[in-house]
Amino acid sequence: MNESEYIPIAALNQYAYCPHRCWRMFCAGEFTENEYTIEGTSLHDRVHSLSQEKQGEDWQIRAIWLKSRQYGLIGKSDLIEASNGEIFPVEYKRGRKGEWDNDELQVGAQALCLEEMTGKSIKIGYVYYAHSHHRQEVEISEDLRDRVRQTITDIQRLFTDNIVPQAVYSPRCRGCSLKSRCLPQATAKVARYQEIS
Numbered sequence: 001m002n003e004s005e006y007i008p009i010a011a012l013n014q015y016a017y018c019p020h021r022c023w024r025m026f027c028a029g030e031f032t033e034n035e036y037t038i039e040g041t042s043l044h045d046r047v048h049s050l051s052q053e054k055q056g057e058d059w060q061i062r063a064i065w066l067k068s069r070q071y072g073l074i075g076k077s078d079l080i081e082a083s084n085g086e087i088f089p090v091e092y093k094r095g096r097k098g099e100w101d102n103d104e105l106q107v108g109a110q111a112l113c114l115e116e117m118t119g120k121s122i123k124i125g126y127v128y129y130a131h132s133h134h135r136q137e138v139e140i141s142e143d144l145r146d147r148v149r150q151t152i153t154d155i156q157r158l159f160t161d162n163i164v165p166q167a168v169y170s171p172r173c174r175g176c177s178l179k180s181r182c183l184p185q186a187t188a189k190v191a192r193y194q195e196i197s
């Protein structure tokens with residue numbers, strides 16, 4: 001597989017949040033900032049300066065690239081830690097833990113890359129929520145691995161078929177930076193009108 005065909009790990013997060021948003025960002029090349037994305041970008045800019053710390057057998061590395069040939073995934077990590085013989089990814093997010101599982105999916109994808117790169121089994125990862133200063137543990141369970149693999153398959157299909165997933169209005173649209181372009185409520189109204197006419 002050519003490296004340009006690799007799926008960005010962040011695309012899994014976007015796809016799990018909304019397939020239509022994923023298509024707009026990664027196929028149509030659209031992106032619009034809102035207060036949440038600006039805050040998120042500035043958090044990642046602070047985290048994404050390459051650095052390394054070591055204390056005995058434990059270490060932390062920031063901003064290294066993760067890659068999986070097996071799954072065709074690539075992406076920059078926020079933080080990789082080793083502690084008590086275990087290695088785990090930590091993904092930084094603004095805000096608090098939301099109702100959706102897209103952040104867990106991103107950590108699961110990072111864990112699959114790390115396993116391939118280190119040859120070690122990754123059992124847990126974390127999402128660090130900057131507002132609440134809380135590290136949410138993510139178990140790298142079989143169920144999460146299956147969901148990561150299924151999402152990779154779905155995104156591969158999205159990238160090759162380039163069929164636009166329908167914009168479905170939901171509570172997620174409230175915080176979406178692409179809402180003013182996507183107009184999901186108007187799309188839903190047009191679809192309803194077409195159904196009854």
Ligand code: SF4
Pocket residue numbers: 017018019020021024167168169170172173176177178179182183184
């Ligand atoms: S506004 Fe809603 S439907 Fe449109 S891209 Fe955002 S989350 Fe998806």
